[in-house]
Amino acid sequence: MQFKNPEVLYFLALLIIPILVHLFQLQKFVKVPFTNVAFLQKLVQETRKSSRIKKWLILCTRMLLFSAILFAFSQPYFSNKNTTKNQHTYIYLDNSLSTKTEGEKGNLLQIAAQEIIKNASKKEVYSLQTNTDFYKDISYSELKDELLKVKNTAKKLEFNSVFLKINNLTKNKTNTLSENILISDYQYNYNDKFTNVTPTFSAIKLTPSTKTNISIDSVFISNRNTNNFTINVVVKNQGEAKKNIPIAIFNDTKLISKQSYSIKKDTLETVPFIIQNQANFLGKIQITFSDTFSFDNTFYFSLNSTKKVNVLSIGNEADFLSKIYTEDEFNFTQSSLQNVNYNSIQKQQLIVLNELNEIPETLSKSILDFSNKGGNIVVIPNENSEIESYNNFLEKIGNSKMESKVSDTLKITTINYEHPLFKNVFQNKVSNFQYPNTQSQYSISSKNSSKIVSFENNLPFISQIKASENAIYLFSSAINKNNSNFLNSPLIVPVFYNFGKMSFEHSKLYxxxxxxxxxxxxxxxxxxxxxxxxxxxxxxxxxxxxxxxxxxxxxxxxxxxxxxxxxxxxxxxxxxxxxxxPKEESLLNFMDLNSLRENNVNISIFTSISAIFENLNENNEVHWLWKWFLSLAIVSLLLEILILKFYKP
Missing domain, CATH: 2.60.40 (Immunoglobulin-like)
Incomplete structure (x- = not known):
């Protein structure tokens, strides 16, 4: 038994007062002379005894009356919670696209919202978190309004963000009992998000009724010529093999082609469409099939007129650059130092300073201005570069410095596969290719650079100087055939091609x-x-x-x-x-909450939303006892009246 006002019980000590009054203020009998009282002796003894019993009974009823009143004012109750603390319930409702599917009772998100409304207590305070919004300290009516408006979204919310929000709420609330409820389909592998310091929460898993799904994974273009091109649609199947699946391609709203295909169990299938060349193609691909998710059966892509990247090479003439920067993708220009058109510099996206002996101040200022306005730069030193001239330029443009030349043959052995320059270049890491080498190189010192390709001694061969608005790529060695065989390496094409392509972010297919x-x-x-x-x-x-x-x-x-x-x-x-x-939303990979609970004692699992709120309401239910004590006080008062009226000693 608990008390809402336990301080009232201190007044029980005052009950000693009626006890003392009873003990020290007893009624005194007056002696009356009488001639012969022998026959009254028995009667007197019985009267005195009955009078004492009556007084003890009255004392007990009064003590019971006062005690019951004090207990009633202290408001006793039976409950699993302390009424002096406020109750706050945090609810995370996953409204990602993966909950836009059918479960046993209907749409997962809509049914979850309706069950929260149906079972949540109308007296508590709530905080509601969805993938897009957060509503703090709201009433039941406000909770209901927001749940009725909740919709699916492509925005994802990591569980660590949810736990961070829970910790912030708990930290800022005092004298509050918190209950955390996470309602989700628990898609993807989030095991690394749950640790021993994860806040205590109750988990409810939303489970789709269908366990198979077809989705459009990606689209790419191939076999492009003057007349037509091929649109390749990569379709992903999760579940049993399927046959004769209809698929259609539209140009905006106009149907261009339609066919059917079959796909094996748990595999990818490429479906090709040959389309006539046309400008500004607005592609929409549609699969007609009933499965777990319907949102991934439609895919959009657009073909815009591709702009050519402007590339200017200043310095020694290089045939390899003209072979890489071809006319179909680039506007490539070569110029000697003496014939530079300074007015054309600002129209470029990439400038290659190709093995200049020196970088004059006039050129340095123009390149620096070009760089500050977002242009990308590649710097390739000469074997006999004037180091002071280069350093004046490098310090201004990238806070870097070139040391004296070292004449030593070094192999180029290390590739930074994580660098964006090599994205989609290698399927696997290469460890046994024929290493190119250089006969001489410069040591580069930079406070803010990253290695792209390195020598065998771990010094950089190609590095990127980090800048806020552009990219600056710096070679530490000349790459002409007299100093290096890097031009014969398989790396030469992807490196310089991506220098150009990454200088201008063209719009993608999708x-x-x-x-x-x-x-x-x-x-x-x-x-x-x-x-x-x-x-x-x-x-x-x-x-x-x-x-x-x-x-x-x-x-x-x-x-x-x-x-x-x-x-x-x-x-x-x-x-x-x-x-x-996002194609991750189409995955049918869900966490096993039972295995998760084995490693995390802070997690409680419930099979339904109604079950968790029933448990919560039961734990929060308060059985008040003050009415019973008030009734006891009234009974005590009636007993005293009856004793005084009908008990005649």
Whole structure:
């Protein structure tokens, strides 16, 4: 038994007062002379005894009366919680796209929201976390309103973010009992997110009724010629083999082609479509099949006119550059130091300083200005470079320094496979290729650089100097045939090709929602002019940065829905973007909560939302006893009245 006002019980000590009054203020009998009282002796003894019993009974009833009143005012109760503490319930409801499917009772997200509304206590305080919103310290009615409005989203929320929110809430709340409820389908492998310091929480798993799914994994273009090209649709199957699945491709709303295909169990299948060449193709691929998820049966992509990257090489003429920077993808220009057109520098995306003996001050200023406006630079030193001239340039542009030349043959042995320059270049790490070498090299010191390719002594051969708006790639050795055989290495093509391609972020075939996307748009904006992105349903202004001849757009939070979106300058459409749902949402990989609980004692698992709220309401239920003590006080008072009225000693 617990007490809401336990301090009232201290007044029980005052009950000693009626006891003392009873003991020391007894009624005194007066002696009356009488001639012969022998026959009254027995009667007197019986009367005195009955009087004492009556007084003891009255004392007991009064003591019981006062005690019952004091207990009633202390408000005793039976409960698993302390009423002096507030109850706060934190609810995380996973509204990711993977909960947009059917369970035993219907749509997983909608049924979960309805069951919370049905079973949650109307008296408690709640905090509701979804993948997009957080509502702190809300009442039941506010909780109900938000749950009725909740919708599926492509935005993902990691469990460590949920736990961080729980810890922050708990830390800021005193005299509060907290209950944490996580309702999710527990998609993906999140085992590394749960540790012994994970907050205590109750887990409810939303389970889809169907255990098979077909999704469009990706799209790529091949066999492009003057007449047509091939659109390759990669389809992923999870579950049993399937036959005669209809698939269609549209140009916006116009049906272009339709076919059917079969796919084996748990595998990928590539479905090709041969399409006639046409400008600005708005592709939509659609699969007609009923499975776990319907959102991944439609895929969007767009074919924009690809802009060529402007590349300028200043210095020695290099045939290998003209072979890499071909006319179909690049506008490549070579110029000697004496014939540089300084007016054309700002129109480039990539400038290669190819084995200059020195970097004059005039060129240094132009290149520095080009770099500050977002242009990328490749610096290849000469075997006999004037180190002072190079250092004046490198210190200004990248806070770097070139040491004296070392004449020593070194092999180029180490590749940084994690660098973006080699993304999708290697399927596996190469450990036994024929190492190229250099006859001489310069030691490079830089406070802010990363290695791309290194020598056998771990010194950098190619490094990237980190800059906020651009990329600066620095070779530590000349690469002409007299000093190195690097031009014969398989690395030469992907390295320089990606130098060019990464200098301008062309729009891709498609993008994913809730992902960091970066796009370069070739346009010259006027002062205070901005680009916006929109379609028939939504419009927003993305983060953007304006440079000399381009605008770099960064997208993360928006858009919210799949489909085609248009980059607009005022009312003119510059580019078309296609957005799709993250393909991870289509995975049928879910956590086993039972195995998770074995390693985490802080986790309680419930089979349904109603079960957890029944348990919570039962633990929070308070059985008040003050009414019983008040009734006891009334009974004691009635007993005293009856004793006084009917008990005649």
């Amino acid at each position: 993008y994913y929602l809730d992902a960091k996307n970066k796009i370069d748009v070739e346009t010259n904006l006027e002062k205070d002019e901005i680009l916006n992105i929109s379609n028939s349903e939504a419009s927003f202004i993305p983060n953007q940065q304006t440079f000399q001849n381009k605008v770099t757009i960064s997208i993360k939070e928006q858009p919210y829905n799949t489909g085609f979106y248009y980059i607009l300058r005022k009312k003119d459409t510059i580019q078309t973007l296609a957005f799709n749902t």
